[in-house]
Amino acid sequence: MKILVAIKQVPDTATQVKIAGDGRSIETAGITWIVSPYDEFAVEEALRIKEKRGQGEVVAVTLGPERAKEALRSCLAMGADRAIHVNDPAFNDADTLTTARALAAVVKQEQPGLVLVGRQAIDDDMGAVGGQLAEVLGWPCAYWIMEETIDADGQTVKAARQVEGGLEVFDVPLPAVLAAQKGLNEPRYPTLKGIMGAKKKEIKDVKAGDLGLGADAPQLSITKLEALPPRPPGRIIDGDIATAVKELVRSLREDAKAI
Amino acid sequence: MSKGETGMAGAFWTIVEDDRQGMPKKVMAEALGEAGRLSGGNVEAVWLTDKASDAGVKQLGEWGASKVWMVENAALAPYRGEVWAPIIAELAGKESPKAIFGPVTSRQRELLARVAARLGVGLCADAVGFAMEGDALVGTRPVYAGKLLSKVKWAKGPWVATLRPNVFRPADAGVAKTAQVEKPSVSIPDAKLKFVERREEAATGLPELTEAEIVISGGRGMKGPENYVILEAMGKVIGAAVGASRAAVDAGWRPHRFQIGQTGRTISPKLYLGFGVSGAIQHLAGMRTSKVIVAVNKDPEAPIFKIADYGIVADLFEVVPALTQEFKKLLET
């Protein structure tokens, strides 16, 4: 089975982000870039499916600027077989729908039996591309999946989706889109051999034209980024436990009106 | 039925999240409240369910919905995107709402993304604020793990958005207000996903994490799974949900569904109480929009104190029982 994994390169959460001069994007200098954590669950799951079935191909795909190749390289080092880089300035302002349409065009060319995505990318935190990709393709989709098993003949995947109050389990006909939630697996670290091997694997550059797409204006645009409004300064309540606890409860009731 | 004959054209729609027992959830008061303020009261509810009720319709009316578009059908449960999204898109195509809002829940996050894709319009997920700029809606949403806020605009309508729970002021319930029920004729697509089973979580007797007005969070400082009983005891007294940090979840002390943070649940309660949580950036990502933050940690340098409104530097095992007693005294008198 061929499995396509959509991954996004994002700033490491621990790095500071600063607003760039244009007021609507971030300063990219000094940022450590990583594969979005949920996407690592997706890559790991794809590799496990291939290993379990004893055959298949795992293709990592991203839409992003030149630097996003590094993220693809990480996926290849984990064990993906090859990668596709949708790398075109036409997509600089891509919103989730533009991204989903571009990924759908790649899916149509590649015709995988399964597409895995992350629950959400931790830069824009939209959690939308997977569902929109399924919608554009007209494929079934299961979100926030915690476990999955594909039947022997590769026709159906049994997927458990996390919902409020429990898990819902579905038989999902393939091909389908699955969105990985934390808890699905523990992603592996690339081995030295994997890292060396990744250098020889193919990363194909693709332009909008190759996908039969033009430069659509995005449906949602960011007009401005802002720093968080500062929180009022906090207060450390001193004194012995009994006194401190009394004062805390009094403050919560009378000052903060939080209880 | 032709366009505009049955609904008010240009209404703000809210997609109903219900408790699967025929009642809309409390988050709907917030979605309807915000939609009402932005539209000057031109709000309608769209309720897809296998089980509606008159009490539920009455509740939606009291929260400000002038109309409830009701599609009640056994095929709608459990939620499946390929069934729900086309129905809402079809109805929106006929009735031309100005906006389509829904609360952030596990299913509406997917649903409204799909509806937006079907309609070919923008989606503002997990909004924490809205403003009208002239005739245009501007959404505000946290990005980069909540480190920045992003202002977004739609190229065209309907403006589709999901709203973070506990952020927007709920509608003031007006008992005199009633909603008119409209049962549109829509085609219900066949489900592709075949339902197998639902695995219910063990009931905690405490509110759901993402909806709770008060959340207690226990981190690695809790030292072991057996100690969460003291947090649950406090939770029972003040009606709080009990969550955890990733360190506690990864240690196997709490199931993943209780994890707060970037790779867990995003919460925005009126009151967050953290015990033995250091306040790592990824934890803050999931709780920094909480209104009031209390931290108890024995390390005065713990980063959580930087965003806490109230802090106590002490051993949590001494503070928790004393605090529970104090809450009891307050709430029982």
Ligand SMILES: Cc1cc2nc3c(=O)[nH]c(=O)nc-3n(C[C@H](O)[C@H](O)[C@H](O)COP(=O)(O)OP(=O)(O)OC[C@H]3O[C@@H](n4cnc5c(N)ncnc54)[C@H](O)[C@@H]3O)c2cc1C
């Ligand atoms: C990609 C990624 C995603 C992540 N996602 C999340 C996420 O979603 N949620 C999350 O929470 N973390 C997440 N993390 C992990 C995060 O970086 C921290 O490791 C984690 O939040 C730490 O949990 P903690 O505060 O419980 O533990 P620690 O950082 O170990 O802090 C424990 C605290 O307890 C205090 N303490 C100990 N004993 C006591 C006592 N008796 N009384 C009072 N205080 C005491 C200590 O002083 C310390 O400050 C993520 C990390 C990465 C890399």
Ligand SMILES: Nc1ncnc2c1ncn2[C@@H]1O[C@H](COP(=O)(O)O)[C@@H](O)[C@H]1O
């Ligand atoms: N630019 C992109 N390239 C490839 N995959 C993406 C891209 N953006 C989002 N995705 C995928 O869609 C998921 C959800 O992203 P988002 O809707 O942006 O939160 C991510 O976890 C990825 O799997």
